[in-house]
Amino acid sequence: MKTATATKTGARTKYAWRELDRVEPPKRPVPDRLSDFHEVSRPYDEATASQQASRCVQCPHPNCVAACPLEIPIPDLLALTADGQFHDAAELLFNTQSLPEFIAHICVEKRMCEAACVLTKASEPVPIGAISRFLLDYGWTHGVKEPPPATATGQRVAVIGSGLCGLMGADALSRQGYAVTIIDSAKAPGGRLVNGLAGFKVDRAVIKRRVQSLRERGVEFRMGVVFGRDVTTGALRRSHDAVLFALGRTEAVPLEIPGAELRGVCQAYPFILHHTSDARFHALPVNVEGRQVVVLGGGDTAMDALRIALRAGAGDALCIYRGDEAAMPADPKEIENAAEEGAQFVFRSQPAAILGNANGEVTGVRCARTQLGAPDAAGRQGVRAQPGTEFDIPAEVVLVAYGFAPPRLPPCDDVAGLAVGQNGCLVVDAAQMTSVPGVFAAGSIARWPVSMIEVMRDARKAAAGIDRYLSALRKV
Numbered sequence: 001m002k003t004a005t006a007t008k009t010g011a012r013t014k015y016a017w018r019e020l021d022r023v024e025p026p027k028r029p030v031p032d033r034l035s036d037f038h039e040v041s042r043p044y045d046e047a048t049a050s051q052q053a054s055r056c057v058q059c060p061h062p063n064c065v066a067a068c069p070l071e072i073p074i075p076d077l078l079a080l081t082a083d084g085q086f087h088d089a090a091e092l093l094f095n096t097q098s099l100p101e102f103i104a105h106i107c108v109e110k111r112m113c114e115a116a117c118v119l120t121k122a123s124e125p126v127p128i129g130a131i132s133r134f135l136l137d138y139g140w141t142h143g144v145k146e147p148p149p150a151t152a153t154g155q156r157v158a159v160i161g162s163g164l165c166g167l168m169g170a171d172a173l174s175r176q177g178y179a180v181t182i183i184d185s186a187k188a189p190g191g192r193l194v195n196g197l198a199g200f201k202v203d204r205a206v207i208k209r210r211v212q213s214l215r216e217r218g219v220e221f222r223m224g225v226v227f228g229r230d231v232t233t234g235a236l237r238r239s240h241d242a243v244l245f246a247l248g249r250t251e252a253v254p255l256e257i258p259g260a261e262l263r264g265v266c267q268a269y270p271f272i273l274h275h276t277s278d279a280r281f282h283a284l285p286v287n288v289e290g291r292q293v294v295v296l297g298g299g300d301t302a303m304d305a306l307r308i309a310l311r312a313g314a315g316d317a318l319c320i321y322r323g324d325e326a327a328m329p330a331d332p333k334e335i336e337n338a339a340e341e342g343a344q345f346v347f348r349s350q351p352a353a354i355l356g357n358a359n360g361e362v363t364g365v366r367c368a369r370t371q372l373g374a375p376d377a378a379g380r381q382g383v384r385a386q387p388g389t390e391f392d393i394p395a396e397v398v399l400v401a402y403g404f405a406p407p408r409l410p411p412c413d414d415v416a417g418l419a420v421g422q423n424g425c426l427v428v429d430a431a432q433m434t435s436v437p438g439v440f441a442a443g444s445i446a447r448w449p450v451s452m453i454e455v456m457r458d459a460r461k462a463a464a465g466i467d468r469y470l471s472a473l474r475k476v
């Protein structure tokens with residue numbers, strides 16, 4: 001067993017990884033976690049961050065950077081952290097990235113930079129995600145400043161949607177000197193970050209702090225304004241030099257098997273919202289207390305539904321997924337967290353029917369074993385139900401987490417001119433510009449399925465595209 005030496009900073013040698021095991025950030029005990037919606041892991045202390053960073057071998061052609069959608073200068077951050085230069089490392093992170101706090105909280109690093117780390121073969125990867133989380137906290141608590149915005153260009157950009165995509169676009173554009181107005185139908189900015197994501201993933205305080213810093217930089221938030229009803233693209237194009245669509249999607253894919261109409265079968269997203277959003281609801285939340293809850297699907301919504309059901313007192317929370325664990329689209333660390341908190345999993349199975357009693361209440365799920373096939377265009381594993389393999393799982397509540405349908409664009413003037421692809425997403429070019437010049441789109445309205453880190457990458461591309469488009473107009 002290798003041990004971490006107790007020096008303040010990690011001794012940076014090419015072979016430090018031979019002397020130091022990977023250390024995971026400490027997690028709160030499961031009973032504590034189940035009693036609230038706070039984050040699960042605690043950040044590293046300085047010594048551990050430095051030691052863990054010293055495990056990086058500083059590859060000349062770093063795979064981690066190539067695998068990162070945001071091309072974060074990971075080896076430089078790790079070198080500074082290993083040397084104990086935390087301020088400089090945090091400054092580098094804050095200077096090269098928009099919304100670094102979200103990167104640190106929501107990145108699926110186990111599928112990206114850490115999966116590509118050269119140490120994966122010989123040992124375990126450098127814990128890049130946990131180190132960036134440490135740097136982020138260090139930066140905010142030690143007053144590391146973000147770069148000041150560029151000189152005002154005098155040009156205006158409207159961003160429709162204040163979710164991750166809209167905030168990311170607004171941040172990048174306001175840093176470049178554009179006057180940005182965010183328009184959103186919701187009362188509070190943040191989109192899914194505040195209306196959907198549980199506090200155990202991203203602390204609300206982190207989102208509020210970012211919204212406040214955008215306001216201080218001059219970004220205007222027009223909340224409670226419905227695009228398509230209160231404002232149209234035509235009107236926005238007349239008052240702004242460019243428009244960025246960041247509308248997201250909220251309409252859940254329905255369950256279409258016999259018994260789907262039984263009482264106790266519900267969409268997972270509204271169930272999650274009842275427990276995570278400050279919004280007011282007309283209907284009462286589904287009561288899961290002491291009940292057997294079955295969640296259908298293997299994505300992030302499914303993992304959140306399982307973990308929220310357990311926090312809401314479910315007797316059991318069991319996930320049915322058609323593929324095997326490695327093929328689940330959910331973040332591996334969230335699958336692990338769910339399992340630690342008591343969620344159970346049935347893999348390679350898919351529901352054929354929902355079973356009910358004479359009162360129309362759900363009593364179980366009839367499943368069939370699946371055979372795995374080749375992945376589809378989106379990389380999702382193809383599956384086929386195997387005849388004669390049916391079995392029943394008891395259930396009192398069934399939560400459906402099969403993803404979201406493309407948004408219906410509001411009927412208003414030149415929105416009709418926006419080209420829509422077969423997958424229901426807006427068609428965009430390499431700069432994220434739609435078929436209408438000056439109108440850009442990013443996030444889940446322009447790509448599906450999409451992880452938050454891809455939303456951030458596309459929003460950054462859109463901001464760069466808008467900058468190029470508007471710079472060219474300035475020269476005319």
Ligand SMILES: Cc1cc2nc3c(=O)[nH]c(=O)nc-3n(C[C@H](O)[C@H](O)[C@H](O)COP(=O)(O)OP(=O)(O)OC[C@H]3O[C@@H](n4cnc5c(N)ncnc54)[C@H](O)[C@@H]3O)c2cc1C
Pocket residue numbers: 106160161162163164165166183184185186190191192193196197201225226227228246247248249269272300301304331334410442443444445450451452453455
């Ligand atoms: C429960 C749940 C858990 C998830 N967990 C993860 C995870 O762990 N990791 C991960 O990578 N991804 C996760 N996701 C997916 C992730 O949340 C989305 O990919 C991402 O938030 C999409 O961001 P967005 O900005 O495109 O859309 P949104 O965050 O949905 O923002 C869109 C905004 O547009 C506004 N809007 C919509 N229509 C109008 C209109 N007509 N007028 C004005 N405003 C409008 C909405 O009010 C909203 O604020 C999860 C999703 C859900 C539902």
